[in-house]
Structure formats: structure tokens, C-alpha cells
Amino acid sequence: MAAAAMAFLPALSAQAGASVPQGDDPIVQKVISLAAEDNQTMDHLDIVTNRFGGRPLGSDAYTHATDWAVHMFEQWGLEVHKEYAGELSVGFNRGPWFGRMINGNETLHFTTPAFTAGTKGVQRGHVVMEPRTKDEFERMKQTINGAWVLIGGTSKGWPIDYSERGDARRAEIIAQNDSISALNAEIRSYNRGVFSQRRDLERQLQTASGRQAVKIKAQIDALQEKELIPLIEEPALFYREMLEAGALGLIQSAPVPITTLYDRANIDDGYMTWENLPTLPDIKLDFRQYEKIKEMVELREYVELEFDIRNHFYMGPVPYYNVVAVLRGTEYPDEYVICGGHLDSYDAATGGVDCGTGIAPTMEAARLLAEAGAKPKRSIVFALWAGEEFGLLGSKAWVESHPDKLPNVINYFNRDGGPTVANSMSVPQEWYDALEPVCEPLEDLDPRFPFTLRVNDRYPMEIPEKAGGSDHAYFMMSGVPVISFGTGDPLGYNFSYGEIWHTDRDLYTKSIPEYMEHTSIVNAIVLWGIANLPEKLPASAVYIQE
Numbered sequence: 001m002a003a004a005a006m007a008f009l010p011a012l013s014a015q016a017g018a019s020v021p022q023g024d025d026p027i028v029q030k031v032i033s034l035a036a037e038d039n040q041t042m043d044h045l046d047i048v049t050n051r052f053g054g055r056p057l058g059s060d061a062y063t064h065a066t067d068w069a070v071h072m073f074e075q076w077g078l079e080v081h082k083e084y085a086g087e088l089s090v091g092f093n094r095g096p097w098f099g100r101m102i103n104g105n106e107t108l109h110f111t112t113p114a115f116t117a118g119t120k121g122v123q124r125g126h127v128v129m130e131p132r133t134k135d136e137f138e139r140m141k142q143t144i145n146g147a148w149v150l151i152g153g154t155s156k157g158w159p160i161d162y163s164e165r166g167d168a169r170r171a172e173i174i175a176q177n178d179s180i181s182a183l184n185a186e187i188r189s190y191n192r193g194v195f196s197q198r199r200d201l202e203r204q205l206q207t208a209s210g211r212q213a214v215k216i217k218a219q220i221d222a223l224q225e226k227e228l229i230p231l232i233e234e235p236a237l238f239y240r241e242m243l244e245a246g247a248l249g250l251i252q253s254a255p256v257p258i259t260t261l262y263d264r265a266n267i268d269d270g271y272m273t274w275e276n277l278p279t280l281p282d283i284k285l286d287f288r289q290y291e292k293i294k295e296m297v298e299l300r301e302y303v304e305l306e307f308d309i310r311n312h313f314y315m316g317p318v319p320y321y322n323v324v325a326v327l328r329g330t331e332y333p334d335e336y337v338i339c340g341g342h343l344d345s346y347d348a349a350t351g352g353v354d355c356g357t358g359i360a361p362t363m364e365a366a367r368l369l370a371e372a373g374a375k376p377k378r379s380i381v382f383a384l385w386a387g388e389e390f391g392l393l394g395s396k397a398w399v400e401s402h403p404d405k406l407p408n409v410i411n412y413f414n415r416d417g418g419p420t421v422a423n424s425m426s427v428p429q430e431w432y433d434a435l436e437p438v439c440e441p442l443e444d445l446d447p448r449f450p451f452t453l454r455v456n457d458r459y460p461m462e463i464p465e466k467a468g469g470s471d472h473a474y475f476m477m478s479g480v481p482v483i484s485f486g487t488g489d490p491l492g493y494n495f496s497y498g499e500i501w502h503t504d505r506d507l508y509t510k511s512i513p514e515y516m517e518h519t520s521i522v523n524a525i526v527l528w529g530i531a532n533l534p535e536k537l538p539a540s541a542v543y544i545q546e
Contacts, residue, residue, distance in 0.1 A: 022529050023441045030372035031524045032344050032445065038519040039365060044072075045352065045360040048510040053345025056114045056262060057387045058088040058318045059238045062344055066321050069384050071345065073325035074361060077372040078382070080208055082321035085386045085397040089273050090317040092262075095310030099283070101293065102304040109286040111348040114262035115161040115272065117249075118311030125248045127293060127303040130238065132231055133181055134174065137238050137301050145246035147304050148283075150294055153235035155252045155284040156241040157259035157502060160236045162278045163271045172305045174238075177231045184228050191225040203307055239280075249281030249307065253290040257503035259349035260284065264390065274315045281309055299439065320344075320386045322394045325366055329379040336405065337530045338381040338412040339365060340395075342388030342471055349506035353497070357511055358415035359384055361422075362443075365523035376531035378410070385471045388416070389502075395471035399478055410537050411481045412529060413523070414472040418497045421515035422522040424486035426450040428459035430541035431483075438529030442522060448490060449518050460544045485522065489515075493514070 022028045043298050048055075050063055056061040066082060073080035092115045099108035102124065112118070128147045129139035138490035145464065150161075160166070198220055205216045235243070236250055265274040285293075325344065329335065341358020345351020366382040368546050376378075387393030415422075427435055465472035474481040489495050493512050500506045530537070 004241075010491065012446065017246040022438055025441075025528075027369070027372050027374045028441050028525055028527060031368045031374075031521065032441070033526070034238075034368050034371050035517065035521045035524075039129060039364065039520065041360045041364040041517045041520045042277065042511070043364045045356045045508060045511060045516065046342075048359055049350040049356050051482060053342065053350045054094065055351055056092065056094075056249045056347045057320050057344050057390050057393070058091045058243055059347065060091070060093050060317075061347070062067050062316075062320065065343055066323055066384075066386075068312060069323045069359075073323070073366060073382070075545060076367050077158045078325040078327055078366060080323065080325040083324050083398065083401075085320055085322050085394040087317040087319040088267060089270060089318075091314040091359070093312045093314070094394045095312060097307075097309045097311075099305065099307040099309075101289075102306060103302075106289070108305070109256075109258070110256050110283050110290055111260040112282055112284065112309055112311060113157065113260055114347055115267060115278075115313075115453065116263060117278045118282055118309040119249070119281055119307050122306060122308045123248050124273050124304060124306040127297050127305060128250075129294070129297055130236065130242070130250075132146045132237065133177055135181070137241055141241070141245045144242050146157060147247055148307075149242055149247050149250050150290070150297065151235045151250050151252050153252060154287075155254040155259070157261035157284070158265075159261075159263050159278070159282040160239060160250060161208055162239065162267055162280065163266050163269075165265075165269075165271070170234060170237055170239060173232050173234045177237075180229050180231055181312075187226045187228055194223050194225050207445050208228075227416060231316075243419070247280065249283055251283045251285050251290065251293075253286035254286045256286055256288070257499060258284055258286065258348070259502050260346055262346070262390075262503060265420050268391070274313070277313055281307065281311075283307070283309075296336040304413045316508070320394070322386050322398055324398070327366070327369060327376060327380040327382075329372060330375050331376055331377040333379050334376040334405075335410060335536060336381050337384055337410050337527050338386055339415075339527055340381075340383030340471060341415045342386070342394065343384040344387055344389055344394075346389060346506065348500055349500075350502040350508060351506055352508040353418055353500050353506050353510050354502065355388065355416050356420040356508070357417075357516060361415060361520040361523050364517075364520035365527060368520065368524045372527060376528060376538045378529050378531040380527050388471050392408035392471055392473055394466060396467075396474045399474040403478075406475075407473070409480045411483055412472060412475045413527070414470055414482060415468040415484065415519075417487060418495060419511040419515050420450050420487035420489050420495060421512075422485035422519040423449050423488050423490070425483065425526075426454050426456040426486060427483055429455050429457075431537050434533055434537060435530075438526060438533070441525055445521065446518055448514075452486075452521070459542055460540065461542070463543050479539060479543055481537070481539050485519075485526075487515075489517075491515075
């Protein structure tokens with residue numbers, strides 16, 4: 001690609017948006033040299049994950065990580081500020097957690113969703129199965145006092161809804177189950193009659209013969225028992241009643257790795273306030289241990305568990321902020337190339353992949369360009385977004401607060417897909433000639449990670465009307481190009497995003513240093529190249545214009 005690009009340089013330079021190859025650009029060479037001597041990508045990741053840890057919105061960890069990021073961008077000489085994006089009614093911090101089964105002294109593998117209750121210190125109690133009908137609850141309510149309650153269903157990471165809305169839904173199901181129970185009582189009575197008739201006919205058959213025997217057999221065959229109607233399954237159906245009866249907490253079966261989310265329903269609708277916090281621990285237990293305990297309880301064996309779960313709340317409102325750093329353009333300061341990822345994460349782990357692998361290369365690209373003395377023609381923006389996991393809150397707030405800037409955003413690069421290496425771009429035909437020389441230095445920069453620029457025939461495309469799953473969504477809905485890097489696992493690390501996504505395995509150790517470090521270089525070089533193009537890349541090549 002390099003030779004071809006050089007051969008056609010005069011023609012390319014004459015085209016709208018074309019640029020010259022960056023291979024000999026002193027800033028590019030300086031970026032490559034700095035990265036070879038001291039690539040700090042994994043240092044940033046270490047700090048954001050292992051010093052601050054998991055960073056859910058509304059936590060001290062998120063707040064401290066925000067202040068740290070501002071401090072680092074300032075040290076590197078960028079313009080930087082925290083930009084208000086919203087607030088939560090209460091704050092939440094997660095401390096250590098521990099659990100064990102006393103019989104056998106087995107350590108338990110579990111998590112609890114964020115914004116759910118912890119224990120009152122170390123609490124020990126026996127285990128019971130949850131009641132499924134009113135009659136069951138009345139028969140066992142004394143045993144619920146001081147007990148850990150095994151509830152049904154399989155956890156998807158969300159907590160049981162403790163709100164009045166949840167109580168109302170459960171009350172409806174209880175009423176429906178009461179009706180089903182009444183019908184089942186009638187069915188059982190009918191089936192007992194069938195059983196009695198069959199028994200009498202079978203006795204008559206023993207002494208019957210001929211036509212009489214044939215007739216009795218036909219009568220027996222005609223007798224059919226009715227099937228019972230299954231009750232409606234709902235985990236923690238008697239949540240309020242079990243709470244009032246003195247339950248210590250709820251335990252639900254969870255697939256491994258354990259997905260651990262947060263109480264989004266009650267945070268989003270404002271039900272959760274300082275005066276109205278959850279009080280019943282909501283434990284998601286490794287399904288293998290859950291089944292073992294369940295079997296013992298169903299055999300009426302005594303099982304005793306002990307938990308110490310330090311989930312802590314604090315009074316709000318708790319504001320949250322985006323971190324926005326700018327390498328200001330010298331010729332077109334009001335035109336922008338943006339690179340970003342989300343600073344928040346779930347907190348059963350440390351957010352090492354989701355989205356430490358977006359944050360660290362973004363910050364390192366900023367450091368490399370700043371240290372190289374880069375003074376781009378257009379402004380390069382490095383954005384660390386708040387609240388992606390809570391519904392793209394930070395990026396949405398920025399887009400809605402800056403409608404005047406959106407027409408001048410050439411492209412927004414989003415990274416939120418794991419620690420694989422940035423090794424390609426798929427662009428509209430109209431962008432290809434301009435970007436080919438921009439990407440030229442990446443082709444042979446590291447033979448392990450050759451970079452490919454290709455044309456994608458899906459462009460131009462319709463502007464979507466609904467938000468997608470990451471921070472590019474609201475940019476895209478506003479007509480901002482959001483073409484990001486393709487990534488891969490060329491060295492064969494067998495990385496699986498599904499293994500860590502929103503689970504207790506989302507750790508620093510799941511990252512891949514050589515992929516992360518190379519991605520930082522790719523970020524820096526491509527951002528620099530686009531910021532210095534003779535002309536803006538046309539958004540009309542990406543989206544169908546009305």
C-alpha cells in the first residue's frame with residue numbers, strides 16, 4: 001500500500017480530503033519512538049482498575065477515577081474539564097464480601113448486585129426453601145426467621161425488585177396462584193374419585209368374564225385423571241412477607257461466571273432514596289453450590305451458612321461527570337475528531353476489560369500526542385464517559401448539551417469491545433483515498449499486527465432512530481460518523497468477551513498488554529492524521545442525507 005500511495009501522490013493530493021503519507025511525519029515518528037521506549041497503556045489500566053477498582057456510577061471509586069483522569073490530562077498539557085452529566089439520589093460503595101457453608105466449612109462463590117443491601121456484619125443462619133403459596137408460607141413462616149432463603153429462577157444479574165411496584169406485581173401473581181391452587185384442589189378431588197372408581201372396577205374385573213369383562217375394561221380405559229395446573233413461577237414471590245418474618249437474605253442460583261449488575265429499575269424511576277433503601281441481601285450463588293445446598297435442604301438436612309457482605313450506601317444527590325480533554329486545533333479549532341470510552345464499570349470485578357480497555361488506549365493516545373508536541377490543525381478530543389452501563393448517560397448528556405458541535409465532528413471513535421488489537425478500518429468509498437496515507441505507517445509498524453483499510457459497501461446508511469449498546473449510539477442518531485477500528489486476536493489468546501462481560505471475571509488480568517499497547521499507537525496516529533486532513537471527511541458518505 002505504501003508504494004502505491006507514493007506513486008499516486010500527486011493525484012491523491014488533488015482530490016478533496018486527500019492527504020500525504022504519514023510515514024515520514026515527525027510527530028508520527030515521535031509517537032512511535034515514545035511508545036517503543038515507554039508505552040504506559042497498562043499503567044493507566046493498572047491504576048483505573050487496581051487502585052480505584054470497580055467504578056459504578058454513584059460510587060467513590062468513580063468519583064476518584066474522574067479526578068485522577070483530569071489530573072493526568074492536565075499533567076500532559078491538554079485542556080481538560082469535568083462536565084456535569086447528571087446525578088443519582090444515593091451513592092453506593094462496595095466493600096469486601098465473604099460467605100461459607102458451616103457444615104463442611106466450604107467457601108461460597110457468590111456476588112450481590114450493586115445498590116443492594118449488605119449484611120449487618122457477620123450473620124449466620126439456617127437455610128429454607130422459599131414458599132410458593134400462601135398456605136406454604138403460613139406453615140413455614142416461623143422457620144424463615146433468621147434464615148437464608150433459597151429462591152427459584154436463574155439469576156441474570158439483576159436484583160429482586162423490592163419496590164411497591166414489585167410488591168404489586170407479586171400480589172397479582174399470588175392472587176392468580178391462589179385461584180390456580182383452588183382449581184388444583186378440585187382436580188385433586190376429582191382424581192381421587194377417579195382412583196376410587198378405577199380401584200372398584202379393577203376388583204370387579206377380577207371375577208368378571210366374557211362381555212362383562214370387556215365392558216369393565218372399557219370403563220377403566222375411559223377413566224382419565226386431570227393434570228394439575230402449574231403455579232406461576234416468580235422468584236421471591238413472598239418477598240415482603242419473608243422480610244417481615246425475619247429472613248436474613250435471599251439466595252438465587254447463578255451461572256458461572258456470575259453476572260452482576262445493579263438495581264437499575266429502582267434507580268431509574270427514583271424509588272430508591274436515602275429514606276427507602278433495600279434491606280434484604282440479594283445473593284447470586286454459583287449454581288453448583290446452590291444445587292448442593294438445595295438438595296440438602298429438600299432432604300430436610302440442617303444447612304447453616306455465614307455471610308459478611310459490606311455493601312454501603314451514602315446520602316445523595318451524587319453528581320457524576322464526563323471527563324473531556326482537548327488537544328486544541330491550530331487552524332480549525334471548532335472541527336473535532338473524538339476518541340472515547342466509558343469510565344464507569346460494574347463492581348463485582350474491577351472493569352479491567354469493560355471498559356478499562358477503552359479508557360487506557362484513549363488516555364495513552366492523548367499522552368503520546370502531547371509528549372510528541374503535536375499541534376493538530378483540528379481539535380482532537382479524548383472523552384471518558386460517565387454512566388454507559390446505566391444507559392449511555394454521559395455520552396447522551398454530551399450530545400444533547402452540544403448540538404452546535406455535532407455538525408463539525410468528523411468522526412467519533414468508540415472502543416468498548418475488549419482488549420483485542422485495533423487492526424483495521426472499514427470506510428465509505430469516498431473516505432478511502434484520504435485515509436489510505438493516514439493509515440500507511442500502520443501497515444508494517446508491527447508485523448504481528450498488519451493494518452488493513454478497506455471499503456465497506458454498506459455506506460451510506462440510514463441514520464438510526466434508536467440507541468444501540470454503547471457510547472457511539474447518540475452520536476450516530478445525531479448524524480455524526482462513528483466509524484471505529486476493527487479488532488482481532490491474531491496471536492491466539494483465545495479471548496472471549498462473553499466470559500468477562502458484566503461478570504466477576506472482568507479483571508486487569510484479562511487484558512492483553514501487546515494488543516492494548518499497539519491499539520494506543522493506532523489511536524494516536526489515525527487521530528493525528530484525520531485532524532490534519534486538507535478537508536473534512538464528508539458525513540454524506542456515511543449517512544443518507546434527507
